[in-house]
Amino acid sequence: MGEKVLMKGNEAIAEAAILAGCRHFFGYPITPQNEIPEYMSRRMPEVGGVFLQAESEVAGSNMVYGAACAGARVMTTSSSPGISLMQEAISYMAGAELPCVLVNIVRGGPGLGGIQGSQADYFQATKGGGHGDYRLIVLAPASVQELMDLTITAFDLADMYRIPVMILGDAILGQMMEPVIPGRRGKADLPPKTWATVGAKMRPKNVITSLSLDPAKLEQHNFDLGKKYNKIADEQVRYKTYMTDDAETLLVAYGTCARISQAAVDMARERGLRVGLFRPVSLWPFPYEALQLAAEESLRVLTVEMSLGQMVEDVRLAILGSKPVRFYGRTGGMTPTPREVLEEIERIVEEGI
Amino acid sequence: MKKVFGRPEALTDVPTHYCPGCTHGIIHRLIAEVIDELGVCEKTIGISPVGCAVLAYDYFNCDFVEASHGRAPAVATGIKRTLPDSVVFCYQGDGDLASIGAAEIVHAATRGEKITVIFVNNAIYGMTGGQMAPTTLPGQRTTTSPRGRDVESAGHPIRVAELLSSLSGVAYISRVSATSPANVTKAKRAVRKAFETQIEGKGFSLVEFLSTCPINWGMSPLEAMKWIDDKMSLYYPLGDYTRVPEVG
Structure with a gap:
């Protein structure tokens, strides 16, 4: 067991990602989660990772899509209005079955809303904020320790099921400080990313797409996704x-x-x-x-x-x-x-x- | 017998879905020839757009990712930042790149992302059936500018090569066409230079093709080629667009 350190919730999420082996972070500033990109901009170069401030949440989430295609453990973080902008990429990643971790430090809405803590993005997170039949795994921490632990878990779940996983926090959790025991990456038995587009060397080419113009094939893809969601519902209930x-x-x-x-x-x-x-x-x-x-x-x-x-x-x-x-x-x-x-x-x- | 002409290895052996007289096929071939000549097929990742070339991944023999509308440069950024030794190219049309994806292309360019963008400008939305594009010429008739593009209300066409050439992250930009054997030869040189620019780590590179859309322009393939030479290339002059020098 590690030593307890005092950490802000947002920083615990950022450090947890590093501990989980995440080396690619793309994000755009928005209150009340700015400590995460700020932390990553300092920390990523120290561990040989990539921090990039995107031009928008739309671009940032599509950079996540690209990095996930290339097999990276990748994360982006935002708050409510920014998460709305990411719904396009989230739907595409769900469709293309790409693993990634998304963090929503929820603030009051609708619209530009405010910057204080809120839980008004529950529908968006759990009922499919983007288009199409899909699910995200959504985890709801209630302490800074859990922000740390569940963020690490989120990366494993994403890789295990090839699915975007969302951490649903709020401004209070993101801003508060509590003692934390730094987590450790578990020894999850994760499938190799043979599907990743890393260059077709000694194998047939890989294509990652969510397009399927044949409705029968698209229906089958949705059935397959449904099976996966049912499996997750059987295996990953937490309370x-x-x-x-x-x-x-x-x-x-x-x-x-x-x-x-x-x-x-x-x-x-x-x-x-x-x-x-x-x-x-x-x-x-x-x-x-x-x-x-x-x-x-x-x-x-x-x-x-x-x-x-x-x-x-x-x-x-x-x-x-x-x-x-x-x-x-x-x-x-x-x-x-x-x-x-x-x-x-x-x-x-x-x-x- | 000596074989003097064949299908590049970087292209798959399937017929494309492109319309007769459209130059997407020529552009695909030029990219594939350059990939073959540079010997980089095994480390190339292409990104297809939303638009006529959405299925480009069926035609190339390298790894491919299909991006959402306009976001190919952001997706390419994510891939290239993960795999810095790979060769990453985006294939984008005018609606994709210059309208919905205007922010993504500008920022990828100004960051100097080491990617290559093949920009196919045919002055119209092809796949959706001939609507006005950000590059539709003044006065050009489309299904959403039935009286001809009125710049007073619809605004002016965007000159992408010129626009991006003002950004310091850009290492190479050229505008070409495929309307004649001579132009095809020049276009291939530009594509090769763009890929080389990326491989040498110099920065962002883009080749803008003035391309045909005979079906939606309501022309024969030959008329369409002539329209590029006589009309389009007056508004969009062919040639290299060197970037502005670094200041300070």
């Missing part, structure tokens, strides 16, 4: 629970809201209320079955998000109407306090929902 065993009120929250909700659980327990927290760590694949099981003994479910209510739709799909699912959210860059969440818990307990 954490906190005091759920006897919970009458089950909170469901991810990322920053999970931290806030956990504090609210502690406050509620002090008042004798049986409250627990279910925290999805993989937002896609969403832990439907695990949540259904966790909610089995509870009377009610309360989803807490920094949005108008996005993940709550998946929570309802998991609960399938078997008990009431309530929503509490702040949005536009506003953050719920543990006390606000506690008050909402008390309200719904009192109402007997």
Whole structure:
């Protein structure tokens, strides 16, 4: 185990990428994630890697596409409006089955929005922000340590399944400082990148494209992608629970809201209320079955998000109407306090929902 | 019997989908001949555009990547920065390069990316059926400029070679055509020089081809060749465009 160091969330993501063997970073400045490109511009030359500030998120994400084609471990990072601009390349990378890591340090929207933390990009991240039938693996860290660990994991998952993986953080996680034990690249058994376009030496040429003019072939490609997504859904569900065993009120929250909700659980327990927290760590694949099981003994479910209510739709799909699912959210860059969440818990307990 | 002419090894043995009288086929062949002559097929990665040449990867024998519309120079940047010893070329049309991809080509050029861009300018959107391009000539009729391009409302055509030649990262730019055997010979020299510029690590290189689109221009192949010589090359003069000298 390494020594603990104090790191900012954004820097932890950047260093995690280096630790994971990422040597190619393309990005464009946008608040609140600028520490990542700044860190990379310093760090990449030290490790013999490539840092390039692109002319736009559109170009940066297409540079990622190119580097991924050439077999690199590659990453780009941005925040909400920039991620919207990347949707073209993300759809192409999903279609061409290219591994890469994307980081969204979410800020309030829509439009130019604001620069404070938000969770309003859940739909975009998990339901396919670009065109076509595709999925990203979406991981939602809730601490600086998890930003580090899940970023390293993201590179392995990307290579394992040939899929873009997104880390969905927010301005609060990106900006806060916490002690971190630097992670280490695991010994994942990863497939060789025989498909990469690195020059057709001693083999037939490789072509990387998402174009398929024959609809029957394109349908088959989509079926194959679907099989892959089903396999990921079987193998890569991640979640954490906190005091759920006897919970009458089950909170469901991810990322920053999970931290806030956990504090609210502690406050509620002090008042004798049986409250627990279910925290999805993989937002896609969403832990439907695990949540259904966790909610089995509870009377009610309360989803807490920094949005108008996005993940709550998946929570309802998991609960399938078997008990009431309530929503509490702040949005536009506003953050719920543990006390606000506690008050909402008390309200719904009192109402007997 | 001595074989004096054949298919370059860098081209596949399949018929292309290009229309009769279109010079995409000649341009493909020139690139393939240069790849063969330089002996770099095994380390060449091509990038095809969105447009008529989207399927270029079917016709070349090297590794190929299909880029989204206009982004070939960004994709090429990602590849070349990962594989600095490779030879990377983009094949782009006028809509792809000069309209939707204007930012990507300008920035790849000004960064001096060590890539080669083959820019095929036929003054029209071919694949989508003959709409106005950023390089459509003033007064030229297209399906979206049915009364002829009115520069007052539609703006002026972009001279890409001249525009990019003002950027310091550019090492070689030339504008050529394939309208006669003499022009084809000159064009091949330019393509070869562009690839050599990349291989020697000098910086960004681009060859702009004035190319035909007889179908969408509503001309016979011969008329189309003549239109390039008589009309297009007046607005887009052929020749080398040396970059401006470094200042300071």
